Amino acid sequence: MKILERTVVKAGQHVSVRVPATSANLGPGFDSLGLALSLYDTVAVETTDDGIFRAQVAGEGASALPTDESHLIIRTVRDTLESAGFSAAGLRLRAENVIPHGRGLGSSAAAIVSAVLAANALLPDGARLDDAQILQRCSELEGHPDNVAPALAGRLAISWAEDGRFFSTAVDTHPDIVPVVAIPAYELSTELARGLLPQTVPHDAAAANSGRAALLVHALTHAPALLLPGTVDALHQAHRAPAMQPSADLIEALRTAGYAAVVSGAGPTVMTLARGEDEAAAVEALIAGHLKTSRVPDGWHVLRLAVDTEGAKVGVHPRN
Numbered sequence: 001m002k003i004l005e006r007t008v009v010k011a012g013q014h015v016s017v018r019v020p021a022t023s024a025n026l027g028p029g030f031d032s033l034g035l036a037l038s039l040y041d042t043v044a045v046e047t048t049d050d051g052i053f054r055a056q057v058a059g060e061g062a063s064a065l066p067t068d069e070s071h072l073i074i075r076t077v078r079d080t081l082e083s084a085g086f087s088a089a090g091l092r093l094r095a096e097n098v099i100p101h102g103r104g105l106g107s108s109a110a111a112i113v114s115a116v117l118a119a120n121a122l123l124p125d126g127a128r129l130d131d132a133q134i135l136q137r138c139s140e141l142e143g144h145p146d147n148v149a150p151a152l153a154g155r156l157a158i159s160w161a162e163d164g165r166f167f168s169t170a171v172d173t174h175p176d177i178v179p180v181v182a183i184p185a186y187e188l189s190t191e192l193a194r195g196l197l198p199q200t201v202p203h204d205a206a207a208a209n210s211g212r213a214a215l216l217v218h219a220l221t222h223a224p225a226l227l228l229p230g231t232v233d234a235l236h237q238a239h240r241a242p243a244m245q246p247s248a249d250l251i252e253a254l255r256t257a258g259y260a261a262v263v264s265g266a267g268p269t270v271m272t273l274a275r276g277e278d279e280a281a282a283v284e285a286l287i288a289g290h291l292k293t294s295r296v297p298d299g300w301h302v303l304r305l306a307v308d309t310e311g312a313k314v315g316v317h318p319r320n
């Protein structure tokens with residue numbers, strides 16, 4: 001058997017990456033629309049020559065995530081180096097996690113993006129991936145592009161796939177848009193939520209959904225008054241509701257009151273796209289009242305966020 005020779009990347013390199021949370025789907029944009037949010041994970045990676053691969057995790061997942069070479073970011077850094085013909089003799093990683101896990105705010109996408117960008121920065125000139133290759137790699141690892149694209153580029157990302165290739169374009173949102181997220185204590189894995197979807201959908205549902213998705217892009221970029229009709233989904237939310245009934249009930253209460261509430265990603269976080277700070281305050285008041293009077297589990301966190309406009313940021317110290 002032929003053993004593949006890989007060049008070992010230089011030890012003593014330091015890279016840090018900050019990646020935003022993301023909310024995918026936004027109602028009718030299943031696997032295609034995603035919004036970058038002002039909530040960030042940060043990871044610092046150092047190459048060593050001691051043969052040890054170790055992660056130190058603070059914040060979200062600190063007590064649950066592995067700290068050895070099975071950590072998602074360590075695995076993805078190594079795989080990305082290896083696919084470029086390189087390897088690391090050792091890695092030390094420090095993660096400061098703020099994005100909650102299994103809540104539909106793109107934590108796994110943020111981890112994948114930070115790993116691919118860190119690995120890319122560790123590669124020598126001439127071996128690095130370009131932006132299209134980075135999007136391709138991250139989308140393949142995540143399985144869909146709608147979280148990784150806005151995590152990379154910021155803003156509202158519109159993504160699509162063709163013959164196994166992933167593409168995306170990012171656009172500015174209207175300045176009035178204020179995302180308010182209500183994050184429950186309970187988790188729902190994206191894998192499990194994807195398993196609840198049917199293999200095929202009726203033609204009228206697909207036709208209705210494409211009209212709403214087109215309307216939503218206009219509402220988010222130019223006409224926030226159209227956000228309520230623009231966030232009607234016919235493809236995934238109803239199928240997933242039984243797995244997140246408290247979130248589905250909160251969405252119904254918000255939409256009945258005229259607010260554009262959706263399932264964030266695969267859930268169970270509820271995101272409302274408010275029009276301005278006054279409406280955001282009214283949304284927060286409605287959520288607080290609903291959580292007090294309805295029989296929902298405790299432990300929700302409500303955050304008023306902004307749309308992140310920068311996407312992932314990489315720092316290299318020092319550049320070789």
Ligand SMILES: Nc1ncnc2c1ncn2[C@@H]1O[C@H](COP(=O)(O)OP(=O)(O)O)[C@@H](O)[C@H]1O
Pocket residue numbers: 041061065071072073095097100101102103104105106107108109110111188189190191265266
């Ligand atoms: N920062 C991280 N570091 C390591 N693993 C992570 C990180 N963020 C997420 N993960 C992994 O991804 C899982 C959550 O992914 P997923 O079910 O897709 O939910 P989410 O909507 O948060 O992306 C976590 O349980 C964990 O295994």
Ligand SMILES: N[C@@H](CCOP(=O)(O)O)C(=O)O
Pocket residue numbers: 022024025030031032103104105106107108144146147190193194236264265266267
């Ligand atoms: N389009 C995906 C989005 C998953 O987002 P996440 O934040 O829940 O990982 C889906 O709906 O499955």
